[in-house]
Amino acid sequence: MAPNVLSIAGTDPSGGAGIQADLKAFSANGAYGMSVITALVAQTTTGVVRVQEVAPDFVTDQLVTLLDDVRVDAVKIGMLANAEIIRAVVEVLDRYSPRHVVLDPVMVAKSGDRLLAPEAVGALREQLLPRVDLITPNLPEAADLLGEPEITDVEQMPAQAERLSALGAKQVLLKGGHFDGGDSVDLLHGDGVSEFLGSERVETTNDHGTGCTLSAAIAALRPQRSGWPEAVREAKLYLTEALRASERLEVGRGHGPVHHFHTWW
Numbered sequence: 001m002a003p004n005v006l007s008i009a010g011t012d013p014s015g016g017a018g019i020q021a022d023l024k025a026f027s028a029n030g031a032y033g034m035s036v037i038t039a040l041v042a043q044t045t046t047g048v049v050r051v052q053e054v055a056p057d058f059v060t061d062q063l064v065t066l067l068d069d070v071r072v073d074a075v076k077i078g079m080l081a082n083a084e085i086i087r088a089v090v091e092v093l094d095r096y097s098p099r100h101v102v103l104d105p106v107m108v109a110k111s112g113d114r115l116l117a118p119e120a121v122g123a124l125r126e127q128l129l130p131r132v133d134l135i136t137p138n139l140p141e142a143a144d145l146l147g148e149p150e151i152t153d154v155e156q157m158p159a160q161a162e163r164l165s166a167l168g169a170k171q172v173l174l175k176g177g178h179f180d181g182g183d184s185v186d187l188l189h190g191d192g193v194s195e196f197l198g199s200e201r202v203e204t205t206n207d208h209g210t211g212c213t214l215s216a217a218i219a220a221l222r223p224q225r226s227g228w229p230e231a232v233r234e235a236k237l238y239l240t241e242a243l244r245a246s247e248r249l250e251v252g253r254g255h256g257p258v259h260h261f262h263t264w265w
C-alpha cells in the first residue's frame with residue numbers, strides 16, 4: 001500500500017519550493033501527498049514579495065480535520081512562519097503522535113527573505129525539535145538553532161551535528177549545499193553514528209527548492225524503507241537526479257526550480 005504523506009508548509013506559486021515542491025517530490029517517490037498550509041507566500045524564482053500567515057487556529061483546524069479522517073504515514077514540516085503556528089503544530093503532534101516526522105527548519109529563502117520570525121527560533125528549538133524524528137538544517141539554520149557562527153568546513157560537520165543532537169534531535173541531516181567545493185556533502189547523524197553523504201555538485205541555476213525537495217523525498221521514502229539511513233541516501237540520489245533533470249526547465253528569471261519529470265506514458 002502506498003504511504004499517505006503530509007506536508008505542513010508555506011506556498012510557492014512558482015512551484016519550486018514549499019507545498020508545491022513537496023507534493024511533486026511525494027508523488028515522484030511513491031507516496032500519496034497531502035498538505036496543510038501555514039502561509040501564503042507571494043514568491044517566484046527571484047524572491048519573496050509578501051507573506052500572508054494563516055491564523056494558527058486555522059492551521060489546527062486543517063490538521064485535525066485531516067488527521068481525524070486519514071491515516072498519515074509520515075509528515076514533513078517546512079515553513080511555519082511564527083511561534084504561534086509552531087505551538088499549534090506541536091499541540092497536534094502531541095495529540096495524534098504521527099509516525100516519521102521530518103522537520104526542515106525553514107528560516108530564510110535563498111533570496112535572503114525571512115520565512116520564520118527571528119523570535120520564533122527559540123520555539124522551533126525548544127518546543128518542536130525534540131518532538132520530531134529527523135531535522136534537516138542547512139548551515140545557516142544549524143548555526144541559528146545553536147546560536148553559534150556558521151561552520152566553514154566539512155570537517156566541522158560531525159561535531160556540529162552532535163551539538164544539534166544534544167538539543168534533542170533524534171536524527172540530524174546537516175546539509176552542506178552552502179559550502180564551496182566540487183562535491184555537495186551532507187552528514188547524517190543519529191544513534192551515535194555519523195555518515196557522510198556526498199554527491200557531485202550539479203552546475204545549474206535551477207536550484208530553488210533543493211531543501212524542500214530533499215526533506216519531502218525523505219518523508220515519502222521513510223515508510224517504504226527499513227530505516228532513516230536508507231531513506232535519506234535514496235532521497236539524496238533523487239535530489240541530485242532532479243537537479244540534473246532541471247536543465248530541461250525554463251522557469252523564471254532567477255533561481256529556477258529543481259524538478260524531476262515523471263510521465264505516465
Ligand SMILES: Nc1ncnc2c1ncn2[C@@H]1O[C@H](COP(=O)(O)OP(=O)(O)O)[C@@H](O)[C@H]1O
Nearest residue numbers: 138175176177178184185186200201202210211
Ligand atoms: N548544486 C548542487 N548540486 C548537488 N547537490 C546540491 C546542490 N546544491 C544543493 N545541493 C544539495 O541539496 C540539498 C539541500 O541543500 P542546501 O542548499 O544545503 O539546503 P537549503 O536548500 O535548505 O538551503 C543538500 O543535499 C545539498 O547537498
Ligand SMILES: Cc1ncc(COP(=O)(O)OP(=O)(O)O)c(N)n1
Nearest residue numbers: 010017018109110208209210211212
Ligand atoms: C514556502 C517556502 N518554504 C520554503 C522555502 C525555502 O526553500 P528551500 O528548499 O530551502 O529553497 P531555497 O529558498 O533555498 O531555494 C521557500 N522558499 N518557500
